[in-house]
Amino acid sequence: MKIVVISYHTFNSRRKAGFHFIAKELSSLGHEVFFITAGLSLLSKIKGDQRYKSAKTYRADLGFISHKESGVNFYSPIEVLHPVGIRVQFIEDIVNYLLVRKAPPAAVRAEILTADMIVVESCVGLVWLDFISENNDLEGKKIIYRVSDDLTFMGVNRLLTRSEYNLIKKDVFDIVSCPVDVIARKFDCLSDKVIVQQHGLDNYFYDIPWDNPYSSLSNRKNAVFVGISRFDSEVCNVLIENFPEVNFHFIGECVGIKGAPNSTVYGVLSFEETIKYIVHADIGLQTIRVSETDMFKYSLKVLQYSYAGLPIFGPECLDTKWGNFYGYKDRTVVEICRTFRSALGRSRDLSARHHVSTWKSLVQRWL
Structure with a gap:
């Protein structure tokens, strides 16, 4: 089965998060896994984002690279601009309307459309999926939302929180997997697919x-x-x-x-x-x-x-x-x-x- 994992993290980063292990475990079970980093742009370089350095190290512009140890294919596309949180809402809305692209890069869209299963965390990947779902192009795919963060608390761009709400409300996700009940209670009123599943360890x-x-x-x-x-x-x-x-x-x-x-x-x-x-x-x-x-x-x-x-x-x-x-x-x-x-x-x-x-x-x- 082809599985696309969409994460905030770069796969080759020194610091390991849950989604690194999720991708590796899916690969170890015999699936073809594509790990895609979401939310990287030239703005990341200006801000000194460590993920940008990791992405450039592996020449992100060349597309997917296979990780020899785990068999995971990873790709960190770098866009011109990605959604960032701006405290003044009307300014954020103007920037989003004029400058921010909601559609995923062409190479990412192609992988999403040919995937059998998609696992996404709390990141810009939600905006991509929300955009693609408008044409019902996600039908027939198993889609898991593994909630990694409370987006409202983190003060992210409102595009992310709106996309999160839209996708859960429209029942795009087969499972909304929450690490704690505090988060699960936020979504219980939107969908019956919400369940509590703690983090794991290797x-x-x-x-x-x-x-x-x-x-x-x-x-x-x-x-x-x-x-x-x-x-x-x-x-x-x-x-x-x-x-x-x-x-x-x-x-x-x-x-x-x-x-x-x-x-x-x-x-x-x-x-x-x-x-x-x-x-x-x-x-x-x-x-x-x-x-x-x-x-x-x-x-x-x-x-x-x-x-x-x-x-x-x-x-x-x-x-x-x-x-x-x-x-x-x-x-x-x-x-x-x-x-x-x-x-x-x-x-x-x-x-x-x-x-x-x-x-x-x-x-x-x-x-």
């Missing part, structure tokens, strides 16, 4: 006996943060200052961390390097800024920490109720320190592992 990588990256450090506990979204540097700086006996490691675009002997910011590491820091850590940090009802409760990093058996430290509203979460009620120094001290007293425990599913089991439910 457990194999976490069971490898990786070298310990902390082995050269003194015999102290190590806390790790992985990610880029809504990082709360203020809470982390409180921890660094009040727990000098703990080493803090930050992987990703973690801005605002004060320099200290017990803190290290690594930037974005490869997937394999990141896993080493997770499986050998003592505490997983879920220190992000959140609302009371947030879709990050079962984020990929929470699943990674849980599978590795780590106690997790973060805002109380993100407590998974799996028995391994230590949540602070507010961001006062006293509360942060009290909660982190409790997490420090918790040893590694694999009891939360049974809550973590695999990417393979997820995609098998779509086929």
Whole structure:
């Protein structure tokens, strides 16, 4: 079966997201997979988007390239302009009307029209599918919407939120797969195809006996943060200052961390390097800024920490109720320190592992 996967990400990026694993698992099951990056343009170059650099590295203008290890064919088309969020609505509407192209590039459209199945995440790919669906050209195809983000919260271009609404309302999708119930409740009134399906993991990588990256450090506990979204540097700086006996490691675009002997910011590491820091850590940090009802409760990093058996430290509203979460009620120094001290007293425990599913089991439910 020919499957087109439309993602925000570039397939060859160092940082791996869920859609990378979804594409690889579909390929491992014997399907011909085409991974297409959506939302790249010359504007991305001006903004310093890392995806643009990844795309140009593989000469995006040449079309699809086969990934030797996974067998996935990937393509990162670069357009003149793509939809970007503009705070003033009438200006955004004018820009969209005059400059933004809603139709996908010709090469992308051809792959979509010849696909048996399409999997799309919360990205510009929704605008492409909405445009194509106007002529009923998507009929007969199995289409999965794997909701990766709350688009309304993220402040994206309104073309994306309108297309998302249109596609769900018109029942274009066979499945609207949501990682958390908070998101699913937004769409329940629009379609009966909405279901909750947690993120997965490729457990194999976490069971490898990786070298310990902390082995050269003194015999102290190590806390790790992985990610880029809504990082709360203020809470982390409180921890660094009040727990000098703990080493803090930050992987990703973690801005605002004060320099200290017990803190290290690594930037974005490869997937394999990141896993080493997770499986050998003592505490997983879920220190992000959140609302009371947030879709990050079962984020990929929470699943990674849980599978590795780590106690997790973060805002109380993100407590998974799996028995391994230590949540602070507010961001006062006293509360942060009290909660982190409790997490420090918790040893590694694999009891939360049974809550973590695999990417393979997820995609098998779509086929």
